[in-house]
Amino acid sequence: MSRTMTVELSTPAGLRTITNVRRLRLEATDGSRGILPGHERARLAFAAGPIELVRGPPDDERVCYLATEGGVAQLDPHGVLLVCRWASLADSLDELRQQVLARRAQRSAAEEEARALAHRHEVATRRALAGLRREVPT
The missing domain is CATH 2.60.15.10 (F0F1 ATP synthase delta/epsilon subunit, N-terminal)
Structure with missing residues (x-):
């Protein structure tokens, strides 16, 4: 073996x-x-x-x-x-710690960007719906 x-x-x-x-x-x-x-x-x-x-x-x-x-x-x-x-x-554990901290920072930045993008899409959707409500007579 x-x-x-x-x-x-x-x-x-x-x-x-x-x-x-x-x-x-x-x-x-x-x-x-x-x-x-x-x-x-x-x-x-x-x-x-x-x-x-x-x-x-x-x-x-x-x-x-x-x-x-x-x-x-x-x-x-x-x-x-x-x-x-x-x-x-x-x-070494110190080198590994630095890599883990860099990964956490990268994930945090990506999550923040995703939240901002989702917010922009939600605002754009609400504006589009408001525009459609004005165009359709009731």
Whole structure:
């Protein structure tokens, strides 16, 4: 049995493969889970939060972190498939924190823009309806 596994990350932006993963730890909805190569098949939901990945040979292990917006994980003996809306990989928790804060700011700006656009459409619809009421004799 191999001592490493692959982690496939599926987001709307595409599929990304992370190789040579020796173990990972994630926060499932029912508690923290550690996953090693050869893990039995399972499917679980995981919460948003850092996922810790340990990569590289035993004498030179590197820890990296993956931030997600929650999702589901499908485990099998050869690897893990993570399906989520967004994910970002970083070498340190500080770098990951900066990426998460940037994502939150981006989402906040997009939500504000969507609210403003919806308001403009509502005002335009009310004006059009008011114009139609004036044109139709009662």
